[in-house]
């Protein structure tokens with residue numbers, strides 16, 4: 313009998329093409345996702361070397377980072393020329409190399425990490441990479457999924473493999489029942505607050521426990537999405553009936569006899585009892601409150617009932633300087649109550665929280681209320697299919713009536729590469745994943761939170777406790 | 783890719799923790815289809831103030847760090863996005879070696895793909911090198927990859943660890959794709975085996991625009 317293995321161990325073992333005696337492995341890649349910003353140089357490299365894409369059938373490309381979210385994009389109107397060139401370059405590369413492709417004005421277009429699962433390309437037990445750090449999202453299906461750089465994108469295109477060293481196993485167990493208004497986003501923010509942005513470095517984090525099991529696939533994707541914000545190589549959740557139910561019937565999911573065969577294999581994937589983890593972290597679901605960030609790193613996070621911390625209380629000089637810099641950047645004072653902080657912008661969207669369930673949660677708060685005076689709020693669905701579904705359910709009307717803007721799908725103000733960005737010193741309640749300096753526009757100020765919390769902030773004009781609205 | 787053997791150069795100090803890739807190169811510089819010309823975006827938001835004036839105590843604005851090829855920084859350097867534009871921008875500016883107590887995974891890997899040597903050292907060694915770096919042109923540092931040591935301006939020697947395979951590739955400027963393609967037979971046989979055990983991964987016709 314073999315020793316008990318974790319989910320990660322099993323995926324690693326079943327994808328190892330080669331391993332030298334120094335521990336350098338060569339891993340086979342089952343699914344390669346590609347977007348317009350991190351791929352042009354990789355395709356150019358292939359072309360220069362006269363190489364082909366080894367598995368075009370396992371390569372899926374979609375433009376998302378740069379695309380406009382305004383209606384005139386149907387006519388291919390771009391605010392800036394360079395962005396248009398990047399999208400057109402992807403169009404050309406996808407065609408030339410024969411990979412699966414969803415062009416900008418296709419209904420199936422969207423953020424790459426939303427499109428993969430939606431189209432059934434993302435499946436349990438796979439190895440999945442993309443030139444994008446939030447590839448960790450796909451770990452929600454029990455797939456080993458992580459971000460790579462452009463040179464590695466070229467390597468995967470050419471060889472369908474990646475040079476990798478084995479990571480360590482970490483288990484994060486969240487047991488219990490979430491309180492009202494507390495969501496998957498609050499779980500992951502609480503975890504990052506606890507272990508820090510480098511807490512997961514060198515690890516693959518597997519999320520376990522009853523609070524995780526009770527999440528929908530959308531919620532699980534939100535948790536795994538931000539694993540990278542804790543520094544982890546990848547996040548994982550063991551596949552179960554919820555996973556299988558989601559995958560079943562998707563366009564690229566296995567069908568008929570192949571489905572039964574796949575299912576039988578997927579069911580062998582969960583970690584064996586007694587499998588070894590190099591580190592374990594435990595949280596109680598009942599103790600997690602709705603969270604918001606106050607600083608310029610996702611670890612700068614607190615329950616909404618909390619206050620801005622005081623640098624004077626920090627001994628370590630570098631850490632104190634970092635905190636002072638963050639508060640100065642964010643325009644916040646030590647001790648200021650988070651619920652007193654006024655916002656001017658709201659962004660609901662991104663690969664963290666741009667799925668249908670997220671829009672439903674935000675709409676439930678927005679319904680029958682109005683965006684506060686002086687606040688500009690926008691909703692950007694994660695994909696064309698999410699947008700379509702939301703419109704079927706009438707969510708667009710709820711948002712528009714409340715005074716939100718309803719946009720075309722894309723990354724949008726998550727990273728502000730297109731025209732959607734904050735002005736200097738504008739403060740935003742955002743459902744995205746990074747609050748780094750300048751992330752949503754030069755000198756813009758970002759507070760990360762769940763979709764319901766962002767909607768509550770929109771109608772209040774301040775950071776707000778969603779529990780007061782339900 | 784250029785080889786990395788021994789480098790003697792001025793080291794620039796960046797005494798900050800959690801320097802993320804958005805700080806190294808903000809997104810407005812990512813709209814390129816090239817790998818070069820990115821130095822213009824390096825530390826764009828750190829090196830100038832809100833009115834666009836140079837921040838006087840940032841190393842890029844100080845004459846004593848002109849031509850610096852080594853960067854000494856705080857823990858968790860390179861966290862955030864996977865953008866390889868971060869090492870491309872460093873390289874375009876001339877940086878060939880980054881020294882820090884710890885690095886984010888993806889950034890660390892991306893460095894090796896571009897002939898940049900990232901060196902992890904204990905905090906006290908980094909503190910020592912940070913002091914050296916603060917002396918600008920008066921303190922040139924030598925990084926010797928073959929011997930895995932850093933020789934300071936005052937004769938001190940600091941040893942560092944590095945993965946043997948990564949070292950080999952850097953020393954010889956080896957292209958990873960070429961190395962992997964030598965294993966083509968192994969990749970072929972992996973696929974043949976997987977086609978038997980997981981046929982559904984080979985069945986889809988794919989949907990091509």
Ligand code: SF4
Nearest residue numbers: 446662663723726727
């Ligand atoms: S939504 Fe944001 S985090 Fe997600 S892929 Fe797009 S830019 Fe990256």
